[in-house]
Amino acid sequence: MCKDKTKIMAVAGSSGGHIYPAVAFLSALKSLRPEVELMLVLPEKHIPVDACDPALAVRHISVSSFKNRTVFGFLYCGFDFLKGMFESLRLLIEFKPDLVVGFGSIASVPVIIFARFAGIRTLIHEQNVLPGKANQLLAALAHRIAVSFCESKAFLKNYEKKVTLTGNPLRKEIFKTGKLEALNFFGLSADKFTILVTGGSQGAESINAGFLNACLRLDEKGNFQVFHLCGGRAREELIKSYQQAGISAKVLSFLKEMRYAYSASDLVVSRGGAIAVSEIAFFQIPAVIVPYPYAHQHQAGNAGVLAKRGRAFIVEDDELKTAKLTDILKSAIALSHKLTAAPLGDQGCFFPDAAERLANEAIKLATECGDRF
Numbered sequence: 001m002c003k004d005k006t007k008i009m010a011v012a013g014s015s016g017g018h019i020y021p022a023v024a025f026l027s028a029l030k031s032l033r034p035e036v037e038l039m040l041v042l043p044e045k046h047i048p049v050d051a052c053d054p055a056l057a058v059r060h061i062s063v064s065s066f067k068n069r070t071v072f073g074f075l076y077c078g079f080d081f082l083k084g085m086f087e088s089l090r091l092l093i094e095f096k097p098d099l100v101v102g103f104g105s106i107a108s109v110p111v112i113i114f115a116r117f118a119g120i121r122t123l124i125h126e127q128n129v130l131p132g133k134a135n136q137l138l139a140a141l142a143h144r145i146a147v148s149f150c151e152s153k154a155f156l157k158n159y160e161k162k163v164t165l166t167g168n169p170l171r172k173e174i175f176k177t178g179k180l181e182a183l184n185f186f187g188l189s190a191d192k193f194t195i196l197v198t199g200g201s202q203g204a205e206s207i208n209a210g211f212l213n214a215c216l217r218l219d220e221k222g223n224f225q226v227f228h229l230c231g232g233r234a235r236e237e238l239i240k241s242y243q244q245a246g247i248s249a250k251v252l253s254f255l256k257e258m259r260y261a262y263s264a265s266d267l268v269v270s271r272g273g274a275i276a277v278s279e280i281a282f283f284q285i286p287a288v289i290v291p292y293p294y295a296h297q298h299q300a301g302n303a304g305v306l307a308k309r310g311r312a313f314i315v316e317d318d319e320l321k322t323a324k325l326t327d328i329l330k331s332a333i334a335l336s337h338k339l340t341a342a343p344l345g346d347q348g349c350f351f352p353d354a355a356e357r358l359a360n361e362a363i364k365l366a367t368e369c370g371d372r373f
Contacts, residue, residue: 006033006366009097011041011112013105017273021127021355022103024169025362026056028355033363039095041088043107061087063107085110092118099123099366102142104132116141121365125358127168127274129301131155144365146358148274149305164361167354168278175259176283182264185257186250188225193336195329196265196285198229204271207290208234210320211269212241217326221247224333227264229255267332269325272299277306281350287312288328290320 008029012022019042026038039057063084088110092100100115102108102124116122125146126135139145139159147153148168156163183190199207208230215226226249230238235253242249255261262268262283270276272291280287289312291299306312313328351357 005035005037006099006363007037007039007095007097008099008101008362008366009039009041009091009095009111009115010101010103011108012103013107014043014045015105017127017275018103018105020171020275021125021169022101024171024355025101025103025125025358027172028169028359029362030056032356032359036363036366039091039097041091041107041111043084043105059091061091061107061110063110081106081110085114089114092120099362101125101362102135102138103127104135106134109134109137112138112141121368123362123365125166126152128152128298129155129274129305130298132298144361146361148278148354149302151301151305165351166357166361167351168274169355169358170275170278170282173257173259174262174279174282177259177263179263182260182262185260186227186264188227188250188264189248192222192248193224193267193333194227194265195224195267195269196227196229196261197269198261198276199231199271204231204290204292205234206317206320207269207271208238210290210325212238212245213321214323214325214329215242215247216245217323218330218333220333221245224329225249226251227261228252229261266336267329272303274298274302277302278350278354281306281311282352286332288315288325289313290315290317293317 010022010026012018022040026040029036030038039059041059041061043063044060061084062080092114097120099121100111102112104126112122112124122142123144123146124135124138124142127148129149129151131152139156142162145156145159145163146166147163150165153163180190188194197207197211226242226247228238228249228251230251230253232253235251239251262279262285265285268280268285268287270280270287270289272289287306289303289306291303303312303314307314315325
């Protein structure tokens with residue numbers, strides 16, 4: 001028998017790539033069904049989650065990535081995982097959810113496994129084109145598999161009947177503003193070609209250095225301006241370098257109001273994380289994607305979504321030392337009046353209502369009322 005009050009638990013990893021889609025999903029779910037009781041489960045160590053509704057219950061489990069390959073590191077992570085399994089089981093017994101939604105990473109593994117064997121409905125969401133190891137493992141157990149890009153279906157052929165295309169939920173803080181308003185927000189000129197450079201929340205040293213070197217090779221340095229998000233340690237050095245080169249640049253370590261950065265830009269130079277690619281698609285900005293070499297399969301796959309649709313150039317990390325990026329920038333600046341972006345939503349690449357689409361899938365699955373505790 002169905003319970004009077006529907007309960008949905010979401011579980012995500014420690015990085016923004018997992019947490020932000022989960023938070024966006026829960027926010028959409030609360031808007032669609034205010035009466036639904038929600039819980040977000042995260043690893044004990046995770047990025048700050050200041051985008052959450054204060055009323056949202058957030059719980060933690062003791063899981064760590066197995067990336068530390070020393071014997072001690074492996075044993076420590078193994079102990080953490082076992083501890084996290086018991087904590088996951090306790091949370092499921094206490095909360096008694098109708099549905100558990102996993103957003104990838106090792107944190108979702110024990111929660112989804114115990115939920116499945118307890119008869120609770122399960123849904124997993126994959127942010128990247130190439131499914132991560134956790135979701136590859138959980139695909140056989142999940143009742144439904146939501147993907148962000150239609151290209152992901154090729155990697156989930158054994159589960160074709162369970163796969164649904166929802167898109168990648170974006171934070172509610174991500175929305176378009178007028179270009180002039182965005183330029184004024186940063187004190188940038190409305191008469192120059194604007195390039196946004198970002199290496200993700202932590203910045204990227206190779207992108208910082210590679211982009212600067214590419215700019216130094218350009219002849220007409222007064223025709224463009226740069227908005228550079230560089231991470232915490234490189235800001236002062238970059239500011240000095242841009243000033244010495246005579247390049248107009250706004251350099252910040254971090255920016256919360258990313259909507260202004262995207263809205264102000266004519267071109268983006270970025271890593272190829274799922275969120276970055278989805279945000280670039282949402283703002284319809286031409287891009288240069290530099291896949292992170294240590295997550296190359298995932299990021300190259302994400303970048304390929306835009307590249308094959310003519311929306312992005314791909315520059316490998318080791319190509320940042322060559323003239324390739326300089327040539328791309330030179331062409332982009334010269335063709336700035338022709339550099340436009342076509343909508344991507346009708347091509348299975350991006351859905352502006354992804355959070356609502358995923359929320360509706362969750363509601364349908366939760367109300368099917370499988371066997372539970």
